[in-house]
Structures are given as C-alpha cells and as structure tokens.
Amino acid sequence: xxxxxxxxFNKTKTKLLLDISLAVAFLAALEPSLTGFYWxxxxxxxxxxxFIVHVLLxxxxxxxxTRRFFGRTSGQARLNYVLNQVLLAAMGxxxxxxxxxxxxxxxxxxLGISFQAxxxxxxxxxxVPQVALIVVGIHLGLHWKWIVSTVQRTVWKPxxxxxxxxQLPRVSARS
Numbered sequence: 001x002x003x004x005x006x007x008x009f010n011k012t013k014t015k016l017l018l019d020i021s022l023a024v025a026f027l028a029a030l031e032p033s034l035t036g037f038y039w040x041x042x043x044x045x046x047x048x049x050x051f052i053v054h055v056l057l058x059x060x061x062x063x064x065x066t067r068r069f070f071g072r073t074s075g076q077a078r079l080n081y082v083l084n085q086v087l088l089a090a091m092g093x094x095x096x097x098x099x100x101x102x103x104x105x106x107x108x109x110x111l112g113i114s115f116q117a118x119x120x121x122x123x124x125x126x127x128v129p130q131v132a133l134i135v136v137g138i139h140l141g142l143h144w145k146w147i148v149s150t151v152q153r154t155v156w157k158p159x160x161x162x163x164x165x166x167q168l169p170r171v172s173a174r175s
Contacts (some may be wrong), residue, residue, distance in 0.1 A: 004106065015150060022050050029047060030133065042092070048095045065081045079142070086135050097121045101121050
C-alpha cells in the first residue's frame, strides 16, 4: 500500500518567506561590494524573478483595486496601489538598466539588446534603487501590522504538545 501525502500550499506563509527573502536580497544587492559584480548581477536577475512571483501572488488584490481605484475603495488601498506602481516602475528601471550595463554576464548581448551602455544608464542604475529603497520602506511600514500578525500566526504560534509514550495514560491489565 502506497501512502501519498498531500502537500498544502500556504499562500500567506509563502508570501511572508518570499517577502523576507526579497528584502534581504534587495539590501544585499544595493551594495555590490558585498557580493562582487558577478553575484550582484545574478542577484538582480533573481530579484526580478522573485518580484514577479510576489506580484502574481497578490494578483487578485491588484486586479480588485485596479477595478475599484476611482470608485469605492479605501484611501489605504489607493495609497498602497500607487506605491506599488511606483515600486514596479522603479524595479523595472533598475532591472532594465542593470541588463544594459551588465559587465560580467553580458545579458544585453545575450538578449539581443543593442543599447549603448552610457553614463545615463549607469546613473539610472545608481539612483533609482535609492528611490526604490524609500518606497520599500514605506511599503513595509504600511504592511507592518500584516507582517507582525503573520509572523505571530505562522512562525511563533504555539504548537500543540505531542504526548510522549511516558505521558500517555497508563492502562492497567488488572481491573
């Protein structure tokens, strides 16, 4: 007899782990001297992929607020939406400029992009992450209550005590 175990997908826990990973990787990527340019560029590509997954995990919220943006929705949702759009544009600019100015991976050549790596692209790649860092800080601040409650529910929640054999009630053979 084969026992199959079904793995449950916990979207909230997945988003929390992804968000923590994104934050740490983003901070590491801000300082290429920590990783070297080779790993900085790979980290940037990984951040781009993780960012897309983050957006896809929240897609129902994105579509919902997009439909209701000028109608009935809270000011908090509008603010989050606008910040998310700014962050999307900033991350897009950082990733695009990183691909263009890549020195170690040669991603522009590999992707067939024929932009001239100029000082403008390097300036974009130097300054836009600073703007993104400010927006990420505001984003984290606005979501801080969710972060804390999710960590409390999923990481620090009290686990049910499992009884060991010594703790099980004893059954006596004598009645």
